[in-house]
Amino acid sequence: MDRARLSAIAHRWHPVAAPVSDDALRRLVGRLAPPAGAGRTRTALDLGCGSGAWLLALLGAHPAFDGVGVDTSAPALDAARDRAAMAGLVGRAVFVEADAATWEGGPADVVLCIGAAHAFGGTAGALAAVRRHLRPGGRVLFGDGFWEAGPSEAALAGLQAEPGELPDLPGLLAEVGRAGFEPGYGHVSTLAEWDEYEWCWTGALTEWALTEAPHGEREQALDAARTHRRQWLEGYRGELGFLTVVLHDTRA
Known part of the structure; x- marks a missing residue:
């Protein structure tokens, strides 16, 4: 079963592709106020936008912005376009199927890169790409994982990760500083947010497998949901953290 299609199905119930609640x-996005100045439309760019939840929330909160979302997943982008239409944002949101790492669009006032x-x-590498696309003095919304505890061998196995692949939270913020950004408002995902995200991921995929899947894909989808559930519950639950943070450009 195609991985991009599987992921799009798994995110049906929780289109924010990160352990972050709607309130958070x-x-x-409310902290991403338009930069000072009047008379022009601001641009937001979402690198690895998935189904567009972050970008569309930003556009809904800040009418001065138009936005571009870039992702390689055609199923996720189809979902993003549907969500933009339902929100009345078709004229302000454009979604591009491309590799965010090599995409060469114009500069943006705000760059989002969450979980990508x-x-x-x-x-x-992600922070370097963000900087390439950011207008001087702009703002960034960045989200990335870190080790909140451990990591134990079970957590590493669950994520198929190496011991030094992720930092702890101070290490993640140190990386942000080395890239020339100053952290502003941030949110560390709670265990409840993690549980909601993971149960939605596995639950949406399980329901699709049992009620909609074509013959031949049912067992593949169920196996993916079971594997993910096991890796989470027996592996990284309570050890893997996630930070989403507004960054200010200190090199403007």
């Missing part, structure tokens, strides 16, 4: 999402660092080879 609204608070975070793997597409850039890690945190440092």
Whole structure:
């Protein structure tokens, strides 16, 4: 079963592709006020936008913005376009199927990159890509994982990760500083947010497998849901953290 399609189905119930509640999402995008100055439309860019939940929330909160979302997943982008239509944002949101790591669009006043660092080879690569697309003095909404505890061998196995692949929270913020950004408002995902996200991921995929899946994909989807549930519950639950943070450009 195609991985991009599987992921799009798994995120049906929780289109915010991160362990972040709707309330926390609204608070975070609310901190991305338009830069000072009048007379022009601001641009937001979402690198690794998935189904567009973050970008569309930003556009809904800040009418001065138009936005572009970039992702390689055609199923996720189809969902993003549907969500934009339902929100009345078709004229303000454009979704592009491309590799965010090599995409060469114009500069943006706000750049979002949440849960997509793997597409850039890690945190440092993601922050470097963000900077390439950011207008001087702009703001960033960045989200990435870190070790809140451990990591235990079970957590590493569950994520199929190496011991030094993720930092702790101070280490993640140190990486942000080395890239020339200053952390502003941030949100550390709670265990309840993690549980909601993971139960939605596995639950949406399980329900699809049992009620909608074509013959031949039912067992594949169920196996993916079972594997993910086991890796989470027996592996990284309570050890893997997630930070979403507004960053200010200190090199403006």
